[in-house]
Amino acid sequence: MRTLTLFASSALLFTHLLANPQCYVDAYPTLVASGNKDTLVLKNGVTFPYRTNTPKSTWDEKINNSDLETQLSQSYDAGGFDTPPPYLFDPGRLRYQPFFQAVYGKDKKTIEKNLVTIEWPTLKGKTKLQVSKVADVNKKLYAIGQEIAHLPKADRIWAEGAATYCYRVIKDTDRLSMHSYGIAIDLAPNTTQYWKDEAASETAHIGYKNTMPLSIVRIFEKHGFIWGGRWYHYDTMHFEYRPELLASSCKETPK
Numbered sequence: 001m002r003t004l005t006l007f008a009s010s011a012l013l014f015t016h017l018l019a020n021p022q023c024y025v026d027a028y029p030t031l032v033a034s035g036n037k038d039t040l041v042l043k044n045g046v047t048f049p050y051r052t053n054t055p056k057s058t059w060d061e062k063i064n065n066s067d068l069e070t071q072l073s074q075s076y077d078a079g080g081f082d083t084p085p086p087y088l089f090d091p092g093r094l095r096y097q098p099f100f101q102a103v104y105g106k107d108k109k110t111i112e113k114n115l116v117t118i119e120w121p122t123l124k125g126k127t128k129l130q131v132s133k134v135a136d137v138n139k140k141l142y143a144i145g146q147e148i149a150h151l152p153k154a155d156r157i158w159a160e161g162a163a164t165y166c167y168r169v170i171k172d173t174d175r176l177s178m179h180s181y182g183i184a185i186d187l188a189p190n191t192t193q194y195w196k197d198e199a200a201s202e203t204a205h206i207g208y209k210n211t212m213p214l215s216i217v218r219i220f221e222k223h224g225f226i227w228g229g230r231w232y233h234y235d236t237m238h239f240e241y242r243p244e245l246l247a248s249s250c251k252e253t254p255k
């Protein structure tokens, strides 16, 4: 019983530390000026409430009414193995869209002004990808491609068929995909795994599957990208730039 109580209080403390507003300041040093438990201030003057009052009890409410605090409420296990994530554990999948719109562009036209082209190595040469230059995401993705090019061929085949920018909503939802901001990439789309191929409802019980090599995943994580294979609602082809989940201030452990 004592162990259980200790575990429960550590878990609470851990959740509190994870939802640290400083994660945003550290993760976006050129874009975020300051943050506290009430407000996040961007360098362009835009401010956001750290917490919104919209209901977040059910899973659907959480995913539709996320805020800056909720975005950090599940800990992203960078460097971990591809073990099946617990039920409804989707670190990074709960997103507060106004933040991404303020950072990468409020609409299609503004976002596209921030896109640049990078070269992505493939087994047969190179391909070109459109990526946002905000926060140097283009430079980070370019560096990732260069590192993947040094992996053995058996791993590299999982980085073929890369696709980045596409202004669209997530399948069967009205939520904007992170591909719409030019900060996400899909790899090996025809041979990877997507939860929706197995279950139609968000709260369904789904079996985990993955074939994306961890050698590729770890290169992305080193450069501030999270992987959809760490979600209960797995999307193993998908990577997106979310440094707030990887910042050192989000890695504190309870003392």
Ligand SMILES: [Zn+2]
Residues within 6 Å of the ligand: 179, 184, 185, 186, 237, 238, 239
């Ligand atoms: Zn994707």
